Amino acid sequence: MSAREVGAPGVSRRSLLLGGAGAAAALAVSGSLGTGLRPAAAASAVTSAAAATAPTAASISAASAFLAAKMDQYGTGSALRVPQSYTGGVEGQSGFVSSFAYDDAIVIMAWVSAGDTTSLQYATVLADSLLWAQTNDPYADGRTRASYQPNPFQTASGPYIGSPASNTGNQAWVGMALLRLYRATNQARFLQGALRLAQWIQSVAWDGQRSPVGYTGGRDGSNAAITYKATEHNIDVGAFFTMLATLSGDSVWASRATSAFSFVAAMRDSATGHLWTGTGSDGVTVNRSPVPGDVQNWAYLATLDPQYSPSVTWVITALAASDGGYSGSAYSTADVSKVWFEGTAHLALAVRARGASGDPTRYTTLMSSIQDAQGRAANGDGRGIVAASSNGLVTGFGDTYNQTLHLGATAWYLLAARGTNPFRL
Numbered sequence: 001m002s003a004r005e006v007g008a009p010g011v012s013r014r015s016l017l018l019g020g021a022g023a024a025a026a027l028a029v030s031g032s033l034g035t036g037l038r039p040a041a042a043a044s045a046v047t048s049a050a051a052a053t054a055p056t057a058a059s060i061s062a063a064s065a066f067l068a069a070k071m072d073q074y075g076t077g078s079a080l081r082v083p084q085s086y087t088g089g090v091e092g093q094s095g096f097v098s099s100f101a102y103d104d105a106i107v108i109m110a111w112v113s114a115g116d117t118t119s120l121q122y123a124t125v126l127a128d129s130l131l132w133a134q135t136n137d138p139y140a141d142g143r144t145r146a147s148y149q150p151n152p153f154q155t156a157s158g159p160y161i162g163s164p165a166s167n168t169g170n171q172a173w174v175g176m177a178l179l180r181l182y183r184a185t186n187q188a189r190f191l192q193g194a195l196r197l198a199q200w201i202q203s204v205a206w207d208g209q210r211s212p213v214g215y216t217g218g219r220d221g222s223n224a225a226i227t228y229k230a231t232e233h234n235i236d237v238g239a240f241f242t243m244l245a246t247l248s249g250d251s252v253w254a255s256r257a258t259s260a261f262s263f264v265a266a267m268r269d270s271a272t273g274h275l276w277t278g279t280g281s282d283g284v285t286v287n288r289s290p291v292p293g294d295v296q297n298w299a300y301l302a303t304l305d306p307q308y309s310p311s312v313t314w315v316i317t318a319l320a321a322s323d324g325g326y327s328g329s330a331y332s333t334a335d336v337s338k339v340w341f342e343g344t345a346h347l348a349l350a351v352r353a354r355g356a357s358g359d360p361t362r363y364t365t366l367m368s369s370i371q372d373a374q375g376r377a378a379n380g381d382g383r384g385i386v387a388a389s390s391n392g393l394v395t396g397f398g399d400t401y402n403q404t405l406h407l408g409a410t411a412w413y414l415l416a417a418r419g420t421n422p423f424r425l
Helices: 041-048 059-069 088-095 101-114 117-135 168-185 188-205 231-248 252-266 293-303 304-318 340-356 360-376 408-417
Strands: 214-219 225-229 318-325 327-330
Touching: 059 117, 059 214, 059 360, 101 117, 117 168, 117 188, 117 225, 117 231, 168 188, 168 214, 168 231, 168 408, 188 214, 188 231, 214 231, 214 252, 225 231, 225 304, 231 252, 231 293, 252 293, 252 408, 293 304, 293 340, 304 318, 304 340, 327 340, 340 408, 360 408
Parallel strands: none
Antiparallel strands: 214 225, 318 327
16 A cells, blocks of 8 residues: 555645755845746746756746745735645646645745745745644644645635645644744744644654554544555654754654654665655555655755665666656656656755765756756746646656646755755754
């Protein structure tokens, strides 16, 4: 059984997830929250700089303007709202407008990494929107959901829920975003919201009985227990709880983080250095096919432990993909025919984090390919980053990425451009 939840047709695995230089030009937004580069101007700026060392200031500014425009699509100013995750392409043709909590979390982190007043205002509104959804959830037990509908987001009975699943990894990502914003603003509500998410994870997902011990997948859309353990979820939880221990001063979260990371270590293949996906629904049997790329990069980014450096190298070799003049990382061993730009961005960040011990020139190569896609992808707008180099990238976990503008891919590109590691404070 896959350690990933199967999503809606044509929507990436992130839809229903099992949950530096140029920083000064990070958000090219003038005046109010809703003003940014026009698509044509941004495309021209990015295209003309394509041969320059990536990422360029123009590219970073254009990507930042895309996030601003998506946030203001269904409201402006301090109005609570969530941005739709996918724009145009296959998803646009089908009328798909959901806002995924994972994407929202990465967007908040991208704005916090920019650090200017306007970016922090955006991050605060989006975080407050997720806190409102948490507080007004029908279960009122501290969880958030996999996705929400943006129009309308607020209803008389609570948030307009898209996917009702409450996957462990999603809770951890929202928690990490809230903690990064708490550190930037010192607003206690963000720490309290993160603490409620952590308590939910601990009460619902901890499995200390079935070895290897670790955190299970959370709850599905009908609130039934998800009994597999995902390597990705445990990376997310380990990073989240480590942050929480630091910012709350409660060492119990550090101990729980250690437990999560012990599961990650148990999933390491000693022969190749890469990590397996996790376990099947029995919580014990290792899931060995397909092998995804994100857990390889994320294990290293979350720990900076040299034992996970070979995992990054494994992605570079085993998941190398070229398509349409672009090159980078595929999603998993299930399909290496197309480039997954979100994954290419966090591979670039992992390569950058390895520094001289890795391959320093590869960072520029990977970022150049993403910048190239920003400027010329068929379904692009010159600002945002599409999810895949062409339609039909199969994840192997029931989902498909398409050449559709994607919040998550754009936000990850900005994090990689600024050298911001979202897993660590």
